[in-house]
Amino acid sequence: MLTAVELSKRYSGRPVIDGWSYEWPKPGVHLIAGANGVGKSTLLGMLAGGLVPDAGEVWIGGVSLKARPARALSCLAYCPADCPVFPFLTGEEWLAFVGSVRGGWDTETLDQLTESFRLHAYLKTNFGHMSLGTARKFLLLGTVAAAADVLILDEPSNALDAASLAALQATLRRLAKTRLILMSCHETSRHAAFGIRPENTVTLT
Numbered sequence: 001m002l003t004a005v006e007l008s009k010r011y012s013g014r015p016v017i018d019g020w021s022y023e024w025p026k027p028g029v030h031l032i033a034g035a036n037g038v039g040k041s042t043l044l045g046m047l048a049g050g051l052v053p054d055a056g057e058v059w060i061g062g063v064s065l066k067a068r069p070a071r072a073l074s075c076l077a078y079c080p081a082d083c084p085v086f087p088f089l090t091g092e093e094w095l096a097f098v099g100s101v102r103g104g105w106d107t108e109t110l111d112q113l114t115e116s117f118r119l120h121a122y123l124k125t126n127f128g129h130m131s132l133g134t135a136r137k138f139l140l141l142g143t144v145a146a147a148a149d150v151l152i153l154d155e156p157s158n159a160l161d162a163a164s165l166a167a168l169q170a171t172l173r174r175l176a177k178t179r180l181i182l183m184s185c186h187e188t189s190r191h192a193a194f195g196i197r198p199e200n201t202v203t204l205t
Contacts (some may be wrong), residue, residue: 001025003024009039044184049069119134
């Protein structure tokens with residue numbers, strides 16, 4: 001479902017990811033682990049098409065991200081660790097934009113998480129006026145509810161309240177039966193609740 005081949009990325013001449021390869025061939029929840037600064041976000045960004053590698057290639061659903069980016073990315077949804085959304089957009093406008101780009105939703109997940117995240121009250125609110133936690137919920141909603149076979153989530157538990165985190169964990173465990181979910185999460189106490197098994201962990205050093 002997702003394959004990395006000899007990926008490399010340098011910043012200021014320093015290698016962050018160097019000739020890294022791995023394959024995730026089937027559905028499930030998988031973890032990219034490692035100490036802060038080891039390159040987890042860089043790797044996830046390259047796998048999701050948000051960062052261009054200096055060398056190497058990514059294949060999504062058997063399609064080369066380099067050769068056919070639009071086709072490859074149609075199979076994938078990505079939530080970065082930050083909130084790169086224009087502050088003047090409302091939650092409703094953001095979801096409409098994401099839905100138009102993706103060509104539709106997993107409506108069951110969209111409705112479930114909108115309710116569990118308590119986002120109905122913020123649909124008309126600009127991102128510039130939202131708390132970090134609320135903004136993160138909208139980005140997670142737009143990713144997890146996408147009709148995509150591969151979900152990449154960078155630190156999805158950041159800034160979430162306990163109830164929202166539990167709802168997200170339950171949703172990801174359900175979706176993992178049919179989708180590949182690749183994530184980073186530095187809080188090891190939460191790994192099992194996401195459905196992550198030890199054998200599904202790759203550690204960067």
